[in-house]
Amino acid sequence: SPFPYQVDKIVEQLQQFIQSYDLPALRDYWNYLDRRLFSRLEDVYRPTVNKLKTSLFRYYLVYTVQTGRNDKAQEFFLKQASELQNQVEWKDWFVLPFLTNADSNPTFATYFSRQWADTFIVSLHNFLSVLFQCMPSSPVPVILNFDAECQRSAVIQEENEILRQKLFALQAETYRMKKEELQQQQQQEEESVVHHKLPAYVANMDRLGDSELDMTRSQRSTTHSLQSRGGFLSSLLSQSKKGPSRPTMTTGVSPTQTGGILLGKKEPSNHQSTKGKEVATGCKDGKSHFTGLTANEPVLVQHRQRRLQDHGKERKELLSKVTSQGQSVEKKMEKGATEAEPSPELQTEQSESLTKTSAFSTEAGGQEQPFIVLSQEEYGEHHSSIMHCRVDCSGRRVASLDVDGVIKVWSFNPMMQTKASSISKSPLLSLEWATKRDRLLLLGSGVGTVRLYDTEAKKNLCEINIDEDMPRILSLACSPSGASFVCSAAAPNLLSQLDLAAPETGGRGVSQVPGKLLLWDTKTMKQQLQFSLEPEPIATNCTAFNHNGNLLVTGAADGIIRLFDMQQHECALSWKAHDGEVYSVEFSYDENTVYSIGEDGKFIQWNIHKSGTKVSEYALPTDATGPFVLSGYSGYKQVQFPRGRLFAFDSEGNYMLTCSSTGGIIYKLNSNEKILESCLSLGGHRAPVVTVDWCTAMDCGTCLTASMDGKIKLTTLLAQKS
Template identity: 75%
Template sequence: MTSAVERTDDLVREYLTFRGFTNTLKHFEADIKADKEKGFRVDRIVEQLLQFIQNYDLNGLLDYWGYLERRLFSRLEDVYRPTVNKLKTSLFRYYLVCTIQSSRTDKAHDFFQKQAPELQNQAEWKEWFALPFLPAPDANPTFSTYFSRQWADTFTVSLHNFLSVLFQCMPVPTILSFDTECQRILHIQEENEALRQKLFALQAETHRLRKEGDDGPMVHHKLPHYVSKMDRLGDSELNMVSSQRNAGSTVQSQKSSGFLSSLLPQSKKTTPSRPPPASISSPTQSSVTLPLKKEPVNNQAQKTKEVLSLPKEVKNVQSVLAVPSANDPAVVQQRQRRLQERKELLSKTQSQQSTEKKPEVSETEPELRTETQPEQIDALMKGVGRNGVREEKPEQPFIVLSQDEYGEHHSSIMHCRVDCSGRRVASLDVDGVIKVWSIDGIMQTKASAISKSALLSLEWATKRDRLLLLGSEVGTVRLYDTEAKKNLCEINIVEDMPRILSLACNPSGTSFVCSAAAACSPSHIEPSVPGLGENGSNQVPGRLLLWDTKTMKQQLQFSLDPTPIAVNCTSFNHNGNLLVTGAADGVIRLFDMQQHQCAMSWYAHKGEVYSVDFSYDENAVYSIGEDGKFIQWNIHKSGQKVSEYSLPPDATGPFMLSGYSGYKQVQFPRGRLFAFDSEGNYMLTCSSNGGVIYKLNSDGSTLENCLSLGGHRAPVVTVDWSTAVECGTCLTASMDGKIRLTTLLAQKS
């Protein structure tokens, strides 16, 4: 920290000189000369204290120690208060010992005269009042230890160590931690690179053992211990590993495109990870001009043609290499020899592992099997069934590296969102308790607050990830600083529409969208009434407003045709040019944020729209509604449905939690009901006992259940999937106040 302070001071001097701020530079130099903290140099602070003692400057010693207590020691926790008091006592005793050793008893009398009101009631000072009156205090058993050189050195070292640890643990401004963060990131990158090299070596060894499976039994390896602590691999490394598994050069050439795409920044989203359906690539309507990205149909057709031509090319390669046919006598003889070796090894393994008596095999049976089954056995070893169709066991797309639980909430969670850096989480429960906690390393609560009025919505301010936007049910939006732990400002939105249902901050950080609605509708009061709210009959009045983040003033009000309706969910695309909303009337509206107009709208669900978001390539919009449907929409053609899936009721809500004596808690969706991975191939959604990850097939035909995270005892009501760091982090929050954090490692074939 000392070196960081000195370097920062030099940089500030250079900057002030460059800008010509001479007066500021003079005041800066004067403040540095009068700096009592000595640039956080412990040796200078200890030297200053010893200098006061050697000069018998009691007033200076008391003033300087009082400054250290106010400036530094007051920030410590209560458990360290006894240590500070012991150091203060030792410091005063060292001062008295110096006065006695130099025969300045008048200074000792002066010390007790000034400090008597403070020290006379302390038991450890009871015997010290007699020190100035003793003829030979250094020979007295009570004081002889303090007159030794060893005690003085021990006290000086203890004071030095205490201040050193204090400066290392105290929070510092971001500008001082810049060098440390750079060094830490560099060290982590080097460590990750070493772990990746180990993983590549392991993959190559596994590949070699699989190739040798034709000559011996298949060997299976467990993942090494370091995989549980490593970060998720990037696309480039995963493609390099997968290219080692493929023998054809054509397959390797196709993987090179994935390597180049991994080098592009995630925020730009210039190329989709998988080709979208043909309906998504259709041209936009001529009446609407939107900044949408499309991939030419010719390129998609070319890619499909290349993929379909792979088996033919592989056959050509085999013909060039003159691979022997299956009817070759040498091949048949070699297969029979391999079969016999496998049978012998299998019989030996079974005899060692089992004590049961096995039925005897006739002498003719091995001959029959040798004559009739070598092709079938070789086919099974290669993953081919009896009918000649390759039977591949689906490989798990993710490895669960760790699962942790955050249990600081004591009521049902409403919102749970990760900030843009992927290091902190903000969570809100139904009691109005806000928790901000870190997920980078140790899971630790950074800030906690309780709102007097009930809160309904929560959103991170995009550019400054220390700020939170909080919407209440009394018509106010607050800007909360999670580091200073205080409200920066509070604004009133609409008086006649008090419920702030949704907040969405523009990725540029300059503005945010606020959805205000009237009081609760009957469907929210009586959720057990069947059919209520269907076909968009839940007409709750509402407004959609745009606010400036810096000035906290309203910029405009969006037009919600055909009637002003409550907007339940909002989401921006990656650059903030498009805004998609889902309303209580079942309509999805797409707004052009450059023109601040509704570009298109369509009826999407029977009932309310609970959650909406853009696809990875931003050519489509996904939505979940009250009717239990998960639908993909083409935004190039208004209202064109690409795919539709029926989700279980515990994934869409309303969520119910039953208890003793007929107690039943009902909660309507507030937070996000689904989230995507970094490439948009997989979706995380809610369930009754945890999160569920589905695979989104490119053809839109099926929704494949890939992984159940589990771990909850109550229904999960909101999810989030952070891809800011290399390892994917899934968050699932439930009605019992528990939030589970699951770290995943993606596998790619």
Template identity: 65%
Template sequence: MGSAVERTDEHVREYLIYRGFTNTLKHLDNEIKADKEKGFRVDKIIDQLLQFIQSFDLSGLKEYWLYLDRRLFCRLEDVYRSTVNKLRTSLYRYYVINTIQKGNLEKTQEFFQKQALELQGQAEWRDWFILPFIPAPEQNPAFSPYFSRQWSDTFLVSLHNFLSVLFQCMPQPVLLSFDAEVQKTTSLTEENEQLCQMVFALQGESRDQKDGDEMVHHKLPAYVQNMDRLEDTELDLVSSQRVVSTSTPSRNFFSTFLPQGRRTPGKTPQSTAGSSPNQGALGRKEPLTNQAAKSKEAAAPKEVKPVPCQSSTSEPVNSQSQAGHQPAQQQPTHLRHKRIQDHEKERKELFSKPPAQFPQTAEKKGEASDAEAPAEACIDVPDSSAHTRTSGGVGEGGGLSAEQPFIKLSQEEYGEHHSSIMHCRVDCSGRRVASLDVDGVIKVWSFNPIMQTKATIMSKSPLLSLEWATKPDRLLLLGSGVGTVRLYDTDAKKNLYEMNIDETHPRILSLACSPSGSSFVCSAAALSRSGSVESVPRLPIPVSGQLLLWDTKTVKQQLQFSLEPEPVAINCTAFNHNGNLLVTGAADGVIRLFDMQRYESAMSWRAHEGEVYSVEFSYDENTVFSIGEDGKFIQWNIHRCGVKQSEQLLPQDATGPFILSGYSGYKQVQVPRGRLFAFDSEGQHVLTCSSSGGLIYRLTNGDPALESVLSLGGHKAPVVTVDWCSAVDCGTCLTASMDGKIKLSTLLAQKS
């Protein structure tokens, strides 16, 4: 990171000089010289600390460490605070040991006098106050390890590694990543050029091989393969055949469609052909002779007799080659026209047959060799492959259409729950998943690199909702059915706080944490529905409820939102990217949009007939999507109150209530609790529930508003909640069902 900072500074200097901002350049140079972070160079920071220690500058050492703590260490999570304290303790001990080793006992006593108030209450410093009064502390068993070279080197390496990792994990500005992007682009360009050269080389080899195949397309006869042992008479024969071959077509185009079995009937494997140019000449002449025999074989396959293994050419040619030159020159000329006619006839027969009849034709021939089938199928490849691409689509066959936006790479199952899932959410970093079932059991688990349960949370009181905190993302908000919200640390596996919300509205239906992490919204509802969390028919009168804002740092309630026209239970809540807007869906079918800077309702409109089950902002945050009890998936324009941009009617298995039937009339019904739909990272596709797995739709601007593109499948029970994690390279879709199974489908987006 330090080298990137230096190069970025040079780029900024160059820009300021180019723009003529000389005063700004002077201020920049002065601030760089006085930079206490040393351009994020760890070696320079440690050198500065050692300089203070060597010069016995205790005040400078303390001031510099406090600056690093305010600038860097305070941004770390609480779990790293103990590490920072240990490094500070070791740094002060390193200073004290240095004063004793240099024989400056005055500075040793000065250290304990100035730091007495700060250190006397710390257990690790309790025994160190006697250090100035020990005659030979380096020989004392309690202090001798600190005087060794091993301890000092270990401390400096630990400090160096800690700062290096800290700088690597710090969020970098866009300008600072410019150098890395340039290097990445350069490496990609070089790699692209290398790949292009490889492609050109492979194309050249392919052309050379193709030319060689055209020269020696068929296997040569035995007497040409053994050309090194030919006598003068046979060499003259080859030369004369080359003259004839130059005056006749070297290779008929239609011969490329003939099977290999017809080109060399009864041919046994021979040794590799020689490299003499005359081989190519004879190789062009030999197919004509072979194809005549093959055309006869195709016309009357039962009368064909195997040819002797000594030669792959027809018997007349062999006898003529043994008799003399002239017959070998006359025989191809005599048969040439007949062979061309046979080839033309066979080509017409092959192309006149429909693709579906090729296998039947091969079966009718009966006596035809097995080598003929691949050649006939080869002619049919273009049509059949085109049919496969068209009809494959995204069906069960697994074929992918040309416009398929995602490829399902894998699908894993998490089966630690034993009852129906209510909520299943991925944290902001995409590392952990929290899932809640109807029995009140919460599982916190990871799926990368392996699926592993990190924590199990069981509660005496029923749990109805959960939400990940944004900062730090290891915290989990848990809403109960008795009016409490717990803040749970998934790393330490313990409750940090428990907040009492409202006794008159004990059911915590929804939780949403602000992107800033400083507050969260809590929806509390009254106990007007009897029974458990399973579905009960909707009451004519909406349930009373409250919408509260809580501060996560002070753990105190900040305010209560006004719900017009009457207090009603809020089923779902969602913030926009910066937390300035909050959208809610209520049991009265109304969507309310709140301005979180003024903490008041900006607009509200009736969105659905019945309850609003799930609501989310669009990718550009100009619209809001919602799913309601009426089974509709609607897009609303937030700049024009109550104006629909699109509407789509979804099946019941996507909107609920969800029904799971069993033997002997068993039926389990569950109203929606968790998220019913989730968007991909670009907001162009949406994942919804279904009876057998998640369904992915493409958002369109026309009618219909949704276009089905992929079915994830994998479930045997209805899916009741979904989530789509795009924090990693490959998007992960989570689908949770009523049998307690959660499927993780890893998708690869295909860029068009």
């Protein structure tokens, strides 16, 4: 036997079996390698072994067709049918023996190229070489490595504890110094300004949840009189629903250590407001909901920047090893694709032949990119244009919906796998994950119903009727507490029964499609109330909660953004945002501002402290905002108007992912330039991307881009910390 170190002879033996059309011997030899070698590997390597096996049999099939032995190709499927018929990757291959010019067929042309064959052989050779280098001549069972693993784990835990103690010591010292500076500044301010001042505990909180808010209750008694003068803003800051949907930046430190809170932070220095100046709102009754915001803006800005710098420096030290490995992987990435991709541990040595991702564009001027592209995979279970593609709050599963009403729930870590699949008899228009019991999906239809779908039990739990006169459920948003959800219902679009065409208003104008915005209880599945939409009932296209559910922002067909107080259940702010419909709206990371994309092709940032004052405005290309157009043969043309999320942020809100005709594009935010700075083009699509999402639950963020041909790309990124 050529085992264990003669890799060349192993590969040569496999090629001899292929050239002699000896399928039984080829299959037996691979099974021997699997029993002797591959079965001893950890489970994380199993997907790589399966991909190598698939590529080996495809290599055999292509050889039989190239040599004119179609009888051997038919014999292959006859003997292997029972094993391959349930495997998705073999679904299109059963027709191969019956094609006259298979080498020119778009589905198989790649596999008939010399480049693919050479890449596969080199990949197989490198995989076996690295495998033999990483194991002794007699492979040791995993269970015998238990003691070594325990010792290594103990050493790592000890190192982590030392680093944690150093981190806490640095944070305590930094907090003490910053607290002294803040106290001095507050004393100076109290001498000159004594009215409209935010409570001390509010000015020093940053996106706190219930656990941290409980720790500040002892401070509230001393600042109650000041808080009562804060009006609507202070009332929102002092309360929180159940559990935040996003974690805080730091752990193990006091709440006053984490910087300024949502809504309590001040704007950058170039957008400072006059101290003590009151801010009027744009509500229907003309009353002022937001009183003036005064505080030490320069000090708080410096405080925030210094805290982020300290955190970034510490994180950079802790992740230096991971980053250095990621950089070596990125440098070795090249164009081309191969189905045989070893896992990252094995890929480091020979990544130039084992990668399956395309080369991505680099930032102009040769500057260091903010992200390293680790991999790009494709989910291809949909066969029509995608409408929605959303990651759940845990970052473990994705729910996707296409225009044919097909729902797929799938995971991508550690391997891509479909967990649940369903087809709706009635058209579906909206999709949203539930925040509590995150196994549940909310599905809005085009016939006035909302369905609650259990993705683990793979069945509908209930279906409720919303409004017969407003059958189109355009948007769903579940509150972070999970106790309720917001539902946007709209009247039928008479100009398009398929809901793929916008009302013709003579160019960009105000769409007059009526609609309702309703609040429903998720436990009782009963309607709680209907929000007032002024100046008239209008269709709401997009909705989003802030981190604790106290605020709801909506974008409507009349171009108006409305900000709702979810404790009073009334509109707190509203302003004209876009010339035409608002397609997508989201809170910023610090939740002091709101971003929106509209029919006019503009991407705008709004200050919610100043009645919707415009902070920045950028023009986006049409392929980022829609309508999205897919052209085909014989004049075929498919048009799709925006339905899902058009942009998403990274974990710290510094970068934005948008749609494009060839894939997602990442832009840098908060720059002084008048145009958005493009940092990275993800690519990978042959049809326009219509919706995106950015999973930030893990340190390696995953960008999802879904297109009109039903393909969804998952691009895994590693953030480069400067």
